[in-house]
Amino acid sequence: MTLWLPRGYRAETELEVKRSRFLATLARVDSEDAARAVVAEARRAHPGARHHCSAFIVGVPDALPIERSSDDGEPAGTAGMPMLDVLRGAGVSQVVAVVTRYFGGVLLGTGGLVRAYSDSVSQALDAAGRVRPVVRPLFALTVPHSDFGRVQGELLSAGADIVDATYGADVQLTVATPTDAEASDLFARVTRGHGTPLPAGRWLAEEPLG
Numbered sequence: 040m041t042l043w044l045p046r047g048y049r050a051e052t053e054l055e056v057k058r059s060r061f062l063a064t065l066a067r068v069d070s071e072d073a074a075r076a077v078v079a080e081a082r083r084a085h086p087g088a089r090h091h092c093s094a095f096i097v098g099v100p101d102a103l104p105i106e107r108s109s110d111d112g113e114p115a116g117t118a119g120m121p122m123l124d125v126l127r128g129a130g131v132s133q134v135v136a137v138v139t140r141y142f143g144g145v146l147l148g149t150g151g152l153v154r155a156y157s158d159s160v161s162q163a164l165d166a167a168g169r170v171r172p173v174v175r176p177l178f179a180l181t182v183p184h185s186d187f188g189r190v191q192g193e194l195l196s197a198g199a200d201i202v203d204a205t206y207g208a209d210v211q212l213t214v215a216t217p218t219d220a221e222a223s224d225l226f227a228r229v230t231r232g233h234g235t236p237l238p239a240g241r242w243l244a245e246e247p248l249g
Contacts, residue, residue: 054159056158190229
């Protein structure tokens with residue numbers, strides 16, 4: 040099962056190995072452009088660092104995920120790919136890791152670099168939460184303004200999500216329900232049998248683990 044970091048998550052951790060500082064930035068991203076923007080921001084934030092190595096995994100609907108890595112001047116295969124392997128092993132997607140290295144004057148060797156970059160990402164992941172992506176059915180529902188507050192409260196109490204609300208003569212709601220099977224009874228109950236929900240596609244929700 041693929042897991043994500045929580046929406047908006049971004050954090051930095053630090054690891055020191057033989058006087059070299061490894062600053063790991065871990066962030067939730069939902070596109071390749073967003074991942075590359077995080078890498079660029081790390082470069083701007085730490086202009087005096089020697090390396091800004093990176094790896095990211097971004098899921099794409101109906102296609103294989105986009106996976107990229109960069110050693111950014113470190114010996115080939117000692118940074119970006121080990122970082123990507125840690126992300127893969129953790130089963131996470133929609134994530135970018137950037138490890139910024141301030142050289143401490145002591146050469147670490149090939150094995151030492153692989154361990155340092157891998158450990159930096161592992162440490163950052165250990166500090167991050169996880170959410171489970173879940174596809175939920177969407178329905179469009181029209182309710183009078185006078186009923187909106189009550190309907191909203193009952194929908195939320197039943198575990199539904201109100202994805203959108205448009206206010207006009209009535210309130211046009213877009214509602215995600217836990218399952219298709221629960222939708223009919225739920226909407227009949229909250230509208231007192233007067234509302235007719237219409238299927239409106241699917242919505243990718245996020246549920247906390249545990």
